[in-house]
Every structure is written in structure tokens, then in C-alpha cells.
Amino acid sequence: MSTSIQRYTERERMNHWVIAILFFLAGLSGLAFFHPSMYWLTNLFGGGAWTRILHPFLGVLMFMSFFGLMTKLWHHNKITDADKKWLAAVSENLTGHEEGLQDVGRYNGGQKVLFWVTVVCTFLLLVTGVMFWQPWFADSFPIGLRRIAAPLHALSAAVLILGTIVHIYAAIWIKGSIRAMSRGTVSAAWARKHHPAWYREMTRNS
Numbered sequence: 111m112s113t114s115i116q117r118y119t120e121r122e123r124m125n126h127w128v129i130a131i132l133f134f135l136a137g138l139s140g141l142a143f144f145h146p147s148m149y150w151l152t153n154l155f156g157g158g159a160w161t162r163i164l165h166p167f168l169g170v171l172m173f174m175s176f177f178g179l180m181t182k183l184w185h186h187n188k189i190t191d192a193d194k195k196w197l198a199a200v201s202e203n204l205t206g207h208e209e210g211l212q213d214v215g216r217y218n219g220g221q222k223v224l225f226w227v228t229v230v231c232t233f234l235l236l237v238t239g240v241m242f243w244q245p246w247f248a249d250s251f252p253i254g255l256r257r258i259a260a261p262l263h264a265l266s267a268a269v270l271i272l273g274t275i276v277h278i279y280a281a282i283w284i285k286g287s288i289r290a291m292s293r294g295t296v297s298a299a300w301a302r303k304h305h306p307a308w309y310r311e312m313t314r315n316s
């Protein structure tokens with residue numbers, strides 16, 4: 111039987127799945143107002159008025175839960191020289207010829223870039239969203255600022271949605287990754303192949 115290596119604690123996994131649920135709820139309720147062709151999505155939230163009320167609260171809850179995971183994982187996502195090599199050889203890495211190319215730690219360069227893109231988008235969504243949140247805060251901001259905030263909010267959401275599609279695709283595509291976030295463990299073979307430096311670090315004293 112192959113050995114397992116712990117990758118996420120129970121708390122981190124709960125935190126991650128709460129983010130994922132809130133991401134879908136905030137995303138779908140936001141898309142409902144992005145274009146009239148998507149207004150039918152308001153049916154999922156009890157109609158237009160309820161969707162409008164709930165969307166910002168779902169967004170704030172998503173920000174808070176993401177902030178929790180971010181504070182636990184940011185130090186694992188610092189960009190190193192190995193990550194720069196990973197990014198320089200991105201096409202080899204994405205076509206599965208990564209072995210021997212670079213010494214990948216707990217996360218690879220692509221995962222780290224995606225992590226920071228998610229951080230920037232999540233913060234931008236919060237700040238810009240608060241600026242035109244009627245009736246609570248919007249009146250405190252000049253109209254010129256609100257006019258910049260609205261398209262920036264939509265842009266950050268679009269980047270976050272695209273980034274998350276890549277994230278989900280990679281999680282499914284790289285066999286053995288999903289169990290890291292469901293059971294909390296990965297196989298030793300998975301760790302050795304995809305994250306050799308992290309594998310050595312985790313097995314040094316065993």
C-alpha cells in the first residue's frame with residue numbers, strides 16, 4: 111500500500127469548501143445583474159430584489175472566508191527561483207514533461223501566480239463593491255469614484271471566474287489532487303512527481 115502525506119488540515123479543507131460554495135453563490139447572484147440575458151439566475155435566490163440584497167452579503171462572507179485561508183497559506187506561495195524556472199518552462203510543465211525541469215516545492219509557479227491573482231481580485235471585489243453598495247455605503251463615495259469602481263468590480267469578477275475555471279480544471283486534470291482537499295492527504299508518488307522538494311521536506315525525518 112502506498113503511503114499518504116498530509117497536505118491540508120480539516121480546518122483548511124472546511125475553509126476551502128466554504129469559499130467554493132460562497133464563490134458559486136456570490137458569482138451566480140452577481141452574473142444575474144451583469145447582463146439581462148442572465149437575469150433568470152435571480153430565480154435561484156428568490157427573485158430580483160432578494161438577489162440584489164443577498165449578493166453583497168455573500169460577497170463579504172466569501173471575502174472573509176478567503177481571508178482566513180489566505181492568512182494560513184500565503185507564506186507557502188512566495189515566488190522563488192524554482193517558480194521562475196517553472197513559469198519559464200510553462201509549456202513543458204503543462205504538457206506533463208515536468209520531471210527534472212525544476213525542484214518544485216509545496217506549490218508550483220502556476221499555482222502561486224493563481225493564488226496571488228485570486229488575492230488581488232478578492233480584495234478589489236470587496237473594495238469596489240463597498241463603493242457602490244446601496245443604501246449603506248455608496249453615498250459616502252463621490253460619483254466619479256463609483257463610476258470607476260463598477261467596471262473594475264466586473265473586471266475583477268471576470269478574472270476571478272476565469273482563474274477559478276483554470277483552478278478547477280487543473281485540480282481534476284492532475285490525477286490525485288482532489289483527495290488533497292477531500293481527505294486532506296496525497297499519495298507519496300503524487301508528491302514525488304509534482305512537488306519533489308516538498309516531498310523531501312515532508313519525509314526528511316521518516
Ligand code: HEM
Pocket residue numbers: 117126129130133176179183186187217221222225228274277278281287288289290291
Ligand atoms: C469546485 C471548485 C473547486 C475545486 C474542485 C477545488 C479544488 C482544489 C484542490 C484539489 C486544491 C489542492 C491543490 C494542491 O494542494 O495542490 C485546492 C487548493 C486551493 N483552492 Fe480550490 N477548488 C475549488 C474552488 C476554489 C475557489 C472558488 C477558490 C477561491 C476563490 C479556491 C482557492 C484555493 C486555494 C487558495 C487553494 C490553495 C492553493 C494555494 O495556496 O496556492 N478554490 N483547490
